[in-house]
Amino acid sequence: MDSTIKFTANGERRSVTTDSERALLDVLREDLGLTGAKYGCGERECGACSVLVDGRRAFSWRTPVSKVVGKTVVRVEGLGSGEKLHPVQEAFLAEGAFQCGYCTAGMIIAAVGMLAENPKPTDAQIVAGMDRNICRCCAYPDILRAVRRCAGRNRGAEVRP
Amino acid sequence: MIATKTLSTTRRGFLNVLGAGIVIAVAPETARAQVAPAGGRGRGGGGRGGAGGAKTVAARLHIGQDGIITVMTGKVECGQGARAELTQAAAEELRVGADRVRLVMADTGLAPDDGGTSGSQSTPSTVPAIRRGCSAARGLLVALAARRWEVDAKTLEVRDGKVSDGAAGARSLSYADLAADKDAEKLLAGAIPADVVMTPVESWKVMGTSVARPNGRDIVMGAHHYPSDVSRPGMLYGRVLRAPAYNAKLASVDLGPAKGMTGVVAVQDKDFVGVAATTAFLAERALEAIAKTAKWEDPPAQPSSEALYDYLRERVRGGAPKNPFADEVAKAAKSLRQSYHVAYVQHCPMEPRAAVAEWIDDKLTVWTGTQQPFGVRGALAQALGVAGDRVRVIVPDVGGGFGGKPTGECAVEAARLARGAGKPVSLRWTREEEFTWAYFRPAGVIEAEASLDDRGGLATWNFTNINSGGNEVQSPYRVAKNQARFVGSEPPLRHGSYRALAVTANTFGRESFMDELAVLAGRDPLEFRLAHLEGGRLRTVLEEAARRFDWASRVKDKRADVGVGLACGTDKGSYVAACAEVVADRKAGTFTVTRVCQAYECGKIINPANLMRQVTGAIVMGLGPALREEMRFAGGKILNGNFADYEVPRFADLPELEVHLLDRADLASAGAGETPIIAIAPAVANALFAATGVRVRQMPIRLGKAKAN
Missing domain, CATH: 3.30.365.10 (Aldehyde oxidase/xanthine dehydrogenase, molybdopterin binding domain)
Structure with missing residues (x-):
């Protein structure tokens, strides 16, 4: 049954008339052309579809679009402003914290969500906070370094040759 | 532009x-x-x-x-x-x-x-x-x-x-x-x-x-467009009807319920049945509607993962191989015979197979995630009955491959749907489809037998890989009488290439067996290996890993439930050695890999940072099949085709990781996407033995309640 769903995506008001049971991920990708968030598992296990809903990480493939009515959705494409990257994006780029990069959007969103709650996480807290995201290329050491960098640790240090 | x-x-x-x-x-x-x-x-x-x-x-x-x-x-x-x-x-x-x-x-x-x-x-x-x-x-x-x-x-x-x-x-x-x-x-x-x-x-x-x-x-x-992100004007989203089990044939299906839905196209071409719709959600509903009408013939009886290794052994092509050195083994003061098992594992790249197919007149363009664009062009031409020069395959940078995407099945399905629908179609396999209908790294059985001479050196070596492949089946160690070979069997699952493919199984078998022989000879595992290695690139990385890990002192550390192990190997012109430390929890029957130190050499390094990422990534990815990854199946069905039940490495699995790259300007550059994955599993198994006295002869390596052996 189609209904009109209104929500905010990065400051822009969006209105979509569609079946309210559809996944937020599908609506973002198919209706709004926002392909940053990815399908990875369909079971809340890998985090590739992560977006922020009212500042908290949500698995958009498992979030019916009806659940975000009136809420604010932030995707990886909307983190920075124009050409300026968000600090977490900067850190991932600086550390080369990706290989194929398919999980990267979800990783960055998870890191942004985690750092909003705890700006100075320990390594153990980073691991706990990021552990719901899978990187099959296993770029975990580089991602860990990128998140540490955001937390103001190892800034400038450990730069690889 | x-x-x-x-x-x-x-x-x-x-x-x-x-x-x-x-x-x-x-x-x-x-x-x-x-x-x-x-x-x-x-x-x-x-x-x-x-x-x-x-x-x-x-x-x-x-x-x-x-x-x-x-x-x-x-x-x-x-x-x-x-x-x-x-x-x-x-x-x-x-x-x-x-x-x-x-x-x-x-x-x-x-x-x-x-x-x-x-x-x-x-x-x-x-x-x-x-x-x-x-x-x-x-x-x-x-x-x-x-x-x-x-x-x-x-x-x-x-x-x-x-x-x-x-x-x-x-x-x-x-x-x-x-x-x-x-x-x-x-x-x-x-x-x-x-x-x-x-x-x-x-x-x-x-x-x-x-x-x-x-x-x-x-x-x-989030601006890069992976194959599954490609969008074309008027594009529909596809889904394909899958059999409930391998080798189950479609008897009948009624496309009527799907055809009755607005915005849905249903396509059948012999056994191929699929739908395409204006949204993926609608395609899913349409597929559910026709799946309810599908009748399937009962599939033949098929083996289960429980009985896998016996199944492979019993079906060895040419019968069970004999040890040509049986007489020497019988006379030797010390000899050993062991079997090692390696499970089926899956690549599960984060981006499942995906393709967007578009026909314009009789020309077909397919954007897809494959490691073989020209091969897939040929496959499309053949499957769709068009000339090769009418087909164009474009592969945007892909969301992971690991040897798992050489084929074009998803591309062919998308092209069939697009032809039937008369519109471009995007098809992205679900994770379950990827787990079930892609293919696996072959499972294998390694049968090894060796004898030692009076001085504790290798005298005979007989090594057979059943089913998983012959790459690097030959041992790099010096031995007087040596036979190593690969023999095929009847694989119960579809298998194919994977990062380093059979070299992981062969290295796991050989390096575990070498460790057991070192114990038999009463020698340190490093010393025993070095005694059988000529000078050269493999010896150099082994010595480097041992030195950096401080093997000589760590091996003397006699803390309960803590152990170190090492392994080395070569593949495709590059060389690797890994040292690992594990800490076991005997009561819980579990263990943790706490430290890994790996040395790697692939000739002249072209891009140091990228090489470092490949090597660290390979080590951590290699921990998956070493510790947990194993496809379970029965009756033609995959039993753990999802990330909740098939547990790939995560952040929490990260050991303390130390990688040393040897840059050899005097040698040609070799590829490094595969070899760094081969040494971690045997290093872990050997460390677990050192920690507990329990020798686990299979991947994944599980401690459980096993007693020291």
Whole structure:
């Protein structure tokens, strides 16, 4: 049954008339052309579809679009402003914290969500906070370094040759 | 963007979807020259970089009159870093910075066939192929400048894309100036000379440095379009009807319920049944509707993972292999016979198989995630009954491969749906489909028997790999009488290539067995290995890993439930050794890998940071099949086809990780996407034995309640 769903995506008001049971991920990708968030598992296990809903990480493939009515959705494409990257994006780029990069959007969103709650996480807290995201290329050491960098640790240090 | 006057609108349409930053144009005659007949793939060969490669300079690169350099390769970027490395190769020979080169990859309409992206071949084969093409181009442009200035080409210098007259000093011409020369096009259309010279290592400026992934910024911005992100006007979303079990045949199906839904197209072509709809959600509903009507014949009885190893053993082709050294073994004071098991595992790249297919008239274009764009073009032509030159395959940088995406089944399905629907169709396999209908790294049984001489040295060695493959089945250790071989069986699951494929199984079997033989000989595992290794690259990495890990003191650490182990091996011209520390919890029957120190050498390093990522990534990925990954199946069904039940490595699995890269400027560069994965599992098994006295002879390595043995 189609209904009109209104929500905010990065400051822009969006209105979509569609079946309210559809996944937020599908609506973002198919209706709004926002392909940053990815399908990875369909079971809340890998985090590739992560977006922020009212500042908290949500698995958009498992979030019916009806659940975000009136809420604010932030995707990886909307983190920075124009050409300026968000600090977490900067850190991932600086550390080369990706290989194929398919999980990267979800990783960055998870890191942004985690750092909003705890700006100075320990390594153990980073691991706990990021552990719901899978990187099959296993770029975990580089991602860990990128998140540490955001937390103001190892800034400038450990730069690889 | 290069405005080439010969560019047709249709071609421009193609080019525009290549993605941000890589919009290019080449003369259509160049592209057309690359289109081979369907199925006409040659065998790989180093000479031109794979299956034919580029025969002419123009087929390898295009220098725009605006100075933009576009280099073309049939290789695929799937996370291994080929885009950076191949860009470096071109930049080095063209004497420009890496940021001046745009690399068009894996587009059968534009790029030469450099062979599939597999077997660690991009480095040893495609890097030289690109270097030769670009070096030849530089030579031709220099010759053009020399002719114009009427000087000897040898007196000219090339720096930063400019040819300058060293003698006169003041004169210079950019590549763009030279590309505008009336003779340039004709010259670049010439063959790449066989004797073209490549820049020696000591003069490298771009190769050997850590050039970042060229489209890294797009990746962190979510702007890169993976195959599953490609969108075409009017595109529908597809789903395919799958059998409830392997080898279950479709008896009947009623497409009526799907056809009755607005916005849905249902397609049947013999056993192929699928739907396409305006949204993925609607396609799912339509598929559910017809799946309810489908009748399937009962599949034949099929083996389960519980009985897998006996099943493979009993079906060995040619019967159970005999040990030709049985007499010596019988007489030897000390001998040992063991079996090792390696489970089926899955690649599960984060991006499942995906394809977007579009027919325009009788021409088919498919954007898909595959490691073999030219092979998939052939497969599409054959399956759809069209000529190869009517099919174009484009592979945007892919969301992971690991040897799991050489085939084109998803591309073929998307093309069938698109033909049936009369509209472009996007098909993205679900995770469950990927787990079930892709394929697996072969399971294997390793049977090993060896005897020792009076001094505790290896006297005989008999080593058989059943089912999983023959790569590096030969032992690198010195032994008087040696037989090693691979024998096939009847694999119950569809299997195929995987990062390092059988080398992991063969290394796990051999390095576990060597550890057991060291115990039998009463010698330290490192010392026992070194006693059987000639000087050379493998010995060097083993010694380096042991030294960095401080093996000599750690092995004396007698803390309860803590142990260290090591392993080494080689594959595809590169060498690896790993030392691992594990801490066991005997009561819980579990253990943790706490520290890994790996030394790796693949000749001259082309991109240190990328190599480091490949090696660390391979170690952690290798922990998956070492510790947990194992496909379970019964009755033709996969029982754990999801990430909740099939547990791949996560952040929490990270050990303290130390990697040492040995840079050998005197040796040719070998590929590094595979070999760094092979040593971790046996190092862990050996460490677990040291910690607990329990020898686990299978991957995944589970401690459980096993008693010391």
